[in-house]
Amino acid sequence: MSSFTNVPMLIQQMQQEIRQKRYTLALDTIRELEKLNVSRKQILWHKALLESKVGNLHVALAYLKELDSEELHAVKLQQTITDNWDTYTQIIAKYNDAVSEIQLGFGEKALHIIDHAMQLAGKLPIPIELYRMKTVLLARYESGTLSRYTAGLPLYALDDPTIKRVVAAEPPRPDIPRPVPKPKRKRKLKKEAVVFLASVATVLLVFVVWLLANLFAQPETATESPTTAAVKKPVIMEDVPKKEKPVEKVVTKPTEEAELEFVSNEAAKTYYNEGYRQFLKEDFPAAVAYLEYAVRTEESDYFTDDASYFLASSYLREQKYEDVVEIAKAFRQEQDVNYQESPYREGIRLQESRALWQLGKETQAVSILDELIHKSNEDWVTYEARAMKKLVVEGESGEEEEAAS
Structure with a gap:
């Protein structure tokens, strides 16, 4: 599978993990995307967001400073971190105190310090290091409460490798042995009871034999067949033929093709998943049919920009160039953030330039390609734009040479 196909699949996987609040897994997916030349700006933003979700505010702040963006969502996140910085600093100080106590051999005291730090966090996301340390300390000193504690952990903490190992290593609770009741001894029947039961069985057997003999000894009685009454002949009546009216043909007017209506976000998500599946199967007409509904949401969702991109790709392969534009x-x-921050924003511009070129609008196509070639961060879109511009320019020069000859 090419990196071009990997990128949208990984982005979809990351968005699903974020929606499920499995931020640790989403961070792993981001690292995979970072290897595929995805926009550095997008990588930094998502890293900052996810690190803030797992409580690592100092890491998130470092990514935001590297991002150096004045966009509203980045400024808002940085302001939130700054407002809670004092509380976060106290939590980290408590964590360092707990580490010192562990180094001195006072693990139980460190456990109390960690509990105090977690209470201090309040509504702030608790750093993953605190969850990790408390899990290890509980397994060491209070193993009886570990199961109850881990049951209340958030998903991003349960996905942490260290916590997973500790939980997996927890010994199962021994089952309480139950006494097995001894089987009761069967009482033997007395001799008189045996004789009585045998006599009863003999009497019943004799009675059954006598009853069967009487049934077979009865003479057969002939039964007279019932007389059948004479059947009267029906009177034949001549019906006057009725004039039948000619059947009028009902001509239905052809219904005009209705425009696509708005669909709910839940239905649109179903359409998108099916459309994307058809796109991967290269059944582009089917992909178009599903994806056209997927983009008809009243409010944009995390998948609507994906649906737009793959719909444009399907249009391009179906040679519906005007629809691509x-x-x-x-x-x-x-104006929605799902579109403004979409990783497909530049990719769909590349598709637009291809469609314009096919429509004979080379000037507009080259203008878009120049824009993509000279953008600040180079990625796969940059390389594709360069290759395509070369193709467009060479195609134009070739046509001019043919006309001159």
Whole structure:
């Protein structure tokens, strides 16, 4: 599978993990995306967001400073971290105190310090290091409460490798042995009871034999067949033929093709998943049918920009170039953050340039390609744009040479 196919699949996986609040797994997915030349800006933003979700505010702040963005969501996150920085500093100080106590051999005291630090956090996300340390200390000093404690952990903590190992190593609770009741001894029947039961069985057997003999000895009685009454002949009546009216043909007017209506986000998600599956199978007409509904949500969701991108790709393969241009234009005009921060924002521009080229609008196509070639961060879109511009320019020069000859 090519890196081009990997990128959208990994992005979809990351978005699903974020929605499920499995931030530790989402961070692992981000690291995989980082290897595939995805936009550095997007990587930094998602790293900052996810690190803040797992309580590592100092790491999140470092990523935000490297991002150096003035966009609203980045500024808002940085402001939230700054407002809670004093509390976070106290939590980290408590964590360091607990580490010191462990080094001195006072693990139980460290456990109390960690509990106090967690209470101090309040509504702030508790750093994953605190969850990790408390899990290890409970397993060492209070193993009886470990199961109850881990049952209340958030998913991003349960996905941590250290916590997983500690929970997996927890010995199972021994079952309480129950006494097995001894089987009761069967009482032997007395001799008189045996004789009585045998006599009763003999009487019953004789009675049954006598009853069967009487049944077979009865003479057969002939039964007279019932007389059948004479059947009267029905009177034949001549019906006057009725004039039948000619059947009028009902001509139904052809219904005009209704426009696509808005669908709920839940239904749109189902359409998107099926459309994406058809896209991977290279059944592009089916992909178009599903993805056209997937983008018809009243409010954009995390998957709507994905649906727009793959719909444009399907249009391109179906040679519906005008539709590609329209959906790319609609994509740019969307003000929702799912579109503004979409990793497909530059990719759909590349598709738009291809469609414009096929429509004979080389000037507009080259303008978009120049924009993609000279963007600040180089990735797969940059390389594709360069290759395509070379193809467009060489195609134009080739046509001019043919015309001159």
